[in-house]
Amino acid sequence: MTETPHTTQSSFRRAGVIGWPVDHSLSPRVHGFWLRQYGIDGEYVRIPVPPEDFARQLKNLRIDGFVGANVTVPHKEAALAGVDEVHPLAQRIGAVNTVVVREDGSLYGFNTDGFGFLENLKAGFADFSASAGPAVILGAGGAARAVIVALLDAGAPEIRLLNRTKERAEQLADQLSGIGSGVVLVGDWNKRADYLDGASLLANTTTLGMKGQMPLDIDLSALPQTALVNDIVYAPLETDLLARARARSNPTVDGLGMLLHQARPGFEAWFGRMPEVTEALRQHVLAGV
Numbered sequence: 001m002t003e004t005p006h007t008t009q010s011s012f013r014r015a016g017v018i019g020w021p022v023d024h025s026l027s028p029r030v031h032g033f034w035l036r037q038y039g040i041d042g043e044y045v046r047i048p049v050p051p052e053d054f055a056r057q058l059k060n061l062r063i064d065g066f067v068g069a070n071v072t073v074p075h076k077e078a079a080l081a082g083v084d085e086v087h088p089l090a091q092r093i094g095a096v097n098t099v100v101v102r103e104d105g106s107l108y109g110f111n112t113d114g115f116g117f118l119e120n121l122k123a124g125f126a127d128f129s130a131s132a133g134p135a136v137i138l139g140a141g142g143a144a145r146a147v148i149v150a151l152l153d154a155g156a157p158e159i160r161l162l163n164r165t166k167e168r169a170e171q172l173a174d175q176l177s178g179i180g181s182g183v184v185l186v187g188d189w190n191k192r193a194d195y196l197d198g199a200s201l202l203a204n205t206t207t208l209g210m211k212g213q214m215p216l217d218i219d220l221s222a223l224p225q226t227a228l229v230n231d232i233v234y235a236p237l238e239t240d241l242l243a244r245a246r247a248r249s250n251p252t253v254d255g256l257g258m259l260l261h262q263a264r265p266g267f268e269a270w271f272g273r274m275p276e277v278t279e280a281l282r283q284h285v286l287a288g289v
Helices: 027-037 051-059 076-082 088-093 113-124 142-153 166-176 189-196 240-247 256-262 264-271 279-286
Strands: 013-019 042-048 066-071 098-101 107-110 135-138 158-162 183-186 201-204 228-231
Touching: 013 027, 013 051, 013 264, 027 042, 027 256, 027 264, 027 279, 051 076, 066 264, 076 107, 088 107, 088 113, 088 142, 098 264, 113 142, 113 228, 113 256, 113 264, 135 142, 135 189, 142 158, 142 166, 158 166, 158 189, 166 183, 228 240, 256 264, 256 279
Parallel strands: 013 042, 013 066, 135 158, 135 201, 158 183, 201 228
Antiparallel strands: 066 098, 098 107
16 A cells, blocks of 8 residues: 555544444444554544535544544545545545545545455465456446456456446446556356356455345356455355355455455554454454444
């Protein structure tokens, strides 16, 4: 991550997560754990804000005593337009998920989702390299966008993008053309298993397989056993996709680490310390799932 502007040092600092709804967010458990672990005088709270009030709430962060905030659905794109300065990576992704209130009161926005995705893969599978071969990405939403940009920036030679609505995948591919030296190819969702041949990474960014959602139906027969399989879903922690991949000896990485690692740069910007992702943190956060 490029270094981000830091807030001034003070005895007490408050940050939070803005969303609608936001009651389900696990971010307070993550940041609260780090605040206690490092003995930092601060707090991290949920900030429920409906879309019609988002622009006002964002501008009022400093007045309300905040040094910054995370931004979650449905506000990430609105945050891109609402901050005073945007990191180039967030501009390419088209969304801001982390905001810093600077000394002069201006707002700086960046995006840590791609960072969280890659750091999670590296932590879970030390041999991971984006440049090793084609990556198959399931889904074409905001998470997929951040994942694809991160992979292309890291040298992925080819992205095979598969989405239930092909038109949305084609739009995303057009928007991301020219990033890195890799290419984004859009495939047919109904033939999704065919695109696994020769892949080095399979990542599910859809809600399929999540608790309460429809299952993800995909035949893994053509997937090389050396390919890394990742699901950004973390409820359940081991999805059916990961269980089936592990059963055929593919290396797997669950989705919880993406949530944890994407939180690190924001914590550093607000509270002055880059935190670590530990097993104790994982267990603490899982207790809230």
